[in-house]
Amino acid sequence: MLSRLASPRTGGLLALAIVIALLPLALANKYFYDIAVLVGLNAIVCVGLNLLIGYAGQISLGHAGFFGLGAYGSAILASRYGWPPLAAMLTTTLAVAALAYLVGRPILRLKGHYLAMATLGMGIIVYMVITTEDRFTGGPDGIAVVPFSIGGFVLQGERIWYWVVGVLLLAAVWLALNLIESPTGRALRALHSSEVGAEVVGINAAEHKLLVFVISAVFASVAGSLAAHYSGFVTPGKVAFLHSIELVTMVVFGGMASIFGAVVGAAALTTLPQLLTVFEDYEMMVFGAVMMGTMIFLPRGVVPSMARLFQTRRNASSDDRAGSA
Amino acid sequence: MKSTQATTSIKRGFAAIAATLALFSASAVAQEPIKIGAFLSVTGGAAFLGDPEQKTLELYVAKVNAAGGVLGRKLQLVAYDSAGDAEKARTFTKRLIEQDKVDVIVGGSTTGETMAVVPLVEAAQIPFISLAGAVVIIEPVKKWVFKTPHTDRMACEKIFIDMQSRKFSKVAMISGPGGFDKSMHGQCLGVAKKYGIEVVADETYGGGDTDMTAQLTKIKNTAGVQAVLNAGFGQGPAIVTKNYRQIGITMPLYQSHGVASKEFIKLAGAAAEGVRLPAAALLVADALPASDPQRSVVVNYRNEYESHFKSEVSTFGGHAYDGLMIVVEAMKKAGGTDKAKVRDAIEATHGFMGTAGVFNMSATDHMGLDLSAFRMLEVKGGNWTLVK
Numbered sequence: 001m002l003s004r005l006a007s008p009r010t011g012g013l014l015a016l017a018i019v020i021a022l023l024p025l026a027l028a029n030k031y032f033y034d035i036a037v038l039v040g041l042n043a044i045v046c047v048g049l050n051l052l053i054g055y056a057g058q059i060s061l062g063h064a065g066f067f068g069l070g071a072y073g074s075a076i077l078a079s080r081y082g083w084p085p086l087a088a089m090l091t092t093t094l095a096v097a098a099l100a101y102l103v104g105r106p107i108l109r110l111k112g113h114y115l116a117m118a119t120l121g122m123g124i125i126v127y128m129v130i131t132t133e134d135r136f137t138g139g140p141d142g143i144a145v146v147p148f149s150i151g152g153f154v155l156q157g158e159r160i161w162y163w164v165v166g167v168l169l170l171a172a173v174w175l176a177l178n179l180i181e182s183p184t185g186r187a188l189r190a191l192h193s194s195e196v197g198a199e200v201v202g203i204n205a206a207e208h209k210l211l212v213f214v215i216s217a218v219f220a221s222v223a224g225s226l227a228a229h230y231s232g233f234v235t236p237g238k239v240a241f242l243h244s245i246e247l248v249t250m251v252v253f254g255g256m257a258s259i260f261g262a263v264v265g266a267a268a269l270t271t272l273p274q275l276l277t278v279f280e281d282y283e284m285m286v287f288g289a290v291m292m293g294t295m296i297f298l299p300r301g302v303v304p305s306m307a308r309l310f311q312t313r314r315n316a317s318s319d320d321r322a323g324s325a
Numbered sequence: 326m327k328s329t330q331a332t333t334s335i336k337r338g339f340a341a342i343a344a345t346l347a348l349f350s351a352s353a354v355a356q357e358p359i360k361i362g363a364f365l366s367v368t369g370g371a372a373f374l375g376d377p378e379q380k381t382l383e384l385y386v387a388k389v390n391a392a393g394g395v396l397g398r399k400l401q402l403v404a405y406d407s408a409g410d411a412e413k414a415r416t417f418t419k420r421l422i423e424q425d426k427v428d429v430i431v432g433g434s435t436t437g438e439t440m441a442v443v444p445l446v447e448a449a450q451i452p453f454i455s456l457a458g459a460v461v462i463i464e465p466v467k468k469w470v471f472k473t474p475h476t477d478r479m480a481c482e483k484i485f486i487d488m489q490s491r492k493f494s495k496v497a498m499i500s501g502p503g504g505f506d507k508s509m510h511g512q513c514l515g516v517a518k519k520y521g522i523e524v525v526a527d528e529t530y531g532g533g534d535t536d537m538t539a540q541l542t543k544i545k546n547t548a549g550v551q552a553v554l555n556a557g558f559g560q561g562p563a564i565v566t567k568n569y570r571q572i573g574i575t576m577p578l579y580q581s582h583g584v585a586s587k588e589f590i591k592l593a594g595a596a597a598e599g600v601r602l603p604a605a606a607l608l609v610a611d612a613l614p615a616s617d618p619q620r621s622v623v624v625n626y627r628n629e630y631e632s633h634f635k636s637e638v639s640t641f642g643g644h645a646y647d648g649l650m651i652v653v654e655a656m657k658k659a660g661g662t663d664k665a666k667v668r669d670a671i672e673a674t675h676g677f678m679g680t681a682g683v684f685n686m687s688a689t690d691h692m693g694l695d696l697s698a699f700r701m702l703e704v705k706g707g708n709w710t711l712v713k
Binding site: 031140 | 405406411438504
């Protein structure tokens with residue numbers, strides 16, 4: 001029983017559920033709820049992106065593109081053409097999945113810097129299309145989005161969104177945890193260590209990489225659709241290259257190949273700019289210092305480095321006991 | 326004996342504490358500051374807007390306080406850097422409303438940021454003066470949203486009126502890829518007909534382009550073009566101007582208010598001679614005749630800003646000045662910070678002379694500027710001159 005709780009699939013998920021359930025006690029007003037919702041939405045993207053970067057070892061500098069396509073797809077279908085938001089979101093998600101599949105097939109053959117370049121290029125193309133096609137997207141000034149509604153029920157207000165995003169984040173984490181503990185997950189980790197080695201033991205590397213690329217794109221697209229409905233407004237800033245970098249930074253900061261690391265990274269990087277406003281003009285400097293400090297002292301990311309530290313301490317103390325006995 | 330002494334001293338102590346508390350709370354009521362909330366793009370791509378805006382707000386909040394504040398209360402500026410990001414703008418606005426509980430919001434350097442927070446301020450019923458350009462902010466009218474900068478549509482109209490007076494009716498447009506360029510391009514096409522102007526050629530260039538000869542050659546070879554209008558921002562218009570002269574086009578060239586700074590003349594050099602553009606009076610403060618009612622306002626603001634920050638004044642900071650001063654006047658008129666009353670007072674702003682022009686707001690016009698806010702300028706001898 002205890003050993004089952006200690007495994008991330010039950011213990012970690014339970015811990016996350018408790019945090020989500022208890023957090024509202026500390027949220028004094030709508031502003032704090034707003035931050036929590038943004039953390040949740042970013043965390044969903046990062047959990048997906050982490051499958052790609054952390055587990056499969058493939059970089060993507062274009063995920064803001066998928067996020068943005070999700071956001072704009074929902075915005076355009078629901079607000080301009082009056083589709084029901086849920087149908088708009090599902091259609092958009094399917095379209096993004098298909099696009100990720102088509103784009104992923106050729107570019108995932110590339111490795112390292114070349115893959116980074118290709119995904120970067122993809123993101124920039126999406127950005128350019130969105131800023132130029134202003135008849136549909138509103139151009140650089142953005143587009144207003146209707147609130148999310150299912151049937152006659154309209155999702156509005158930070159508190160309702162908090163629970164919706166909380167449940168979706170739990171679902172995303174649960175899906176990701178199950179995926180990496182499945183044969184597919186093991187295959188992904190194998191091809192992360194050595195693609196050639198993985199192919200030798202019969203893993204179809206190309207197919208697995210493509211699968212995880214599509215999954216991460218779907219996570220980003222869904223989060224994008226929700227973010228658009230939640231904010232009520234989308235601008236191309238969410239599709240820009242800088243946002244892609246921000247997402248990758250969240251994953252690296254929290255810890256690669258750690259699902260909960262992605263959540264922690266998203267939480268840290270979303271709340272830090274809010275906390276650092278006290279430094280006024282020095283805000284960005286302090287932000288940079290925090291990032292550098294974390295990478296120097298916790299090089300594997302916050303969660304894995306902490307876990308390791310904890311592990312070695314525990315091992316050391318059990319060694320002591322063994323020695324004295 | 327001793328004990329009574331002790332009790333009296335304790336009593337005295339209590340009395341002293343009570344007195345201080347009373348004094349403190351009394352002064353707290355009297356001096357509870359009026360909170361002005363702001364979210365501005367101080368860093369990032371739109372920093373050229375947010376930076377002078379923030380500096381201006383800081384400078385003039387300090388000046389208003391030095392002069393005794395508003396209604397006996399000091400102003401307190403709560404400003405956040407939204408870095409041109411609509412999402413951040415939204416979060417900071419929530420923070421201003423929910424956490425800081427500000428009395429009024431002046432901010433929103435870009436149209437995207439402004440439009441992203443409009444639903445919030447409308448729901449929270451708090452007066453909001455935007456510092457962004459586009460017409461969509463005030464059309465349709467939103468109850469709690471106002472703005473101080475002139476719109477790009479007004480720039481188009483000013484240019485077209487000038488073209489009309491020079492008997493031009495066939496015009497070519499060339500525009501860039503940015504938000505400003507695109508918005509102005511759309512607005513110009515929209516109002517062209519009203520002034521009997523026909524746009525016979527419509528070219529665009531990219532963000533990083535360093536040569537626009539191809540587009541200009543196409544315009545040159547279009548039959549019947551009488552003048553060219555460049556809706557652009559940043560470096561593009563300077564390159565257009567240079568190429569324009571290089572390929573020997575002699576038709577009049579119009580630029581937008583987006584390049585109304587000395588920088589443009591420096592970049593375009595001799596090619597800028599004869600270029601016309603609409604601009605706020607602030608840029609030609611010294612060229613204004615002494616009889617101009619706007620002269621004292623713009624000269625004062627420019628002198629204050631430039632002596633304080635040792636950098637050249639821009640119209641963007643001027644918009645923040647206008648916004649803050651309209652709010653201060655409205656609060657004086659409303660006799661307090663009651664949000665609904667302040668909103669009504671802002672809407673009733675009449676004859677207020679700002680750096681952008683005379684503001685006459687109404688229930689149907691939440692900007693209140695007319696075309697007189699723009700002056701038509703022409704580059705002569707490497708400097709701006711007023712077109713009579």
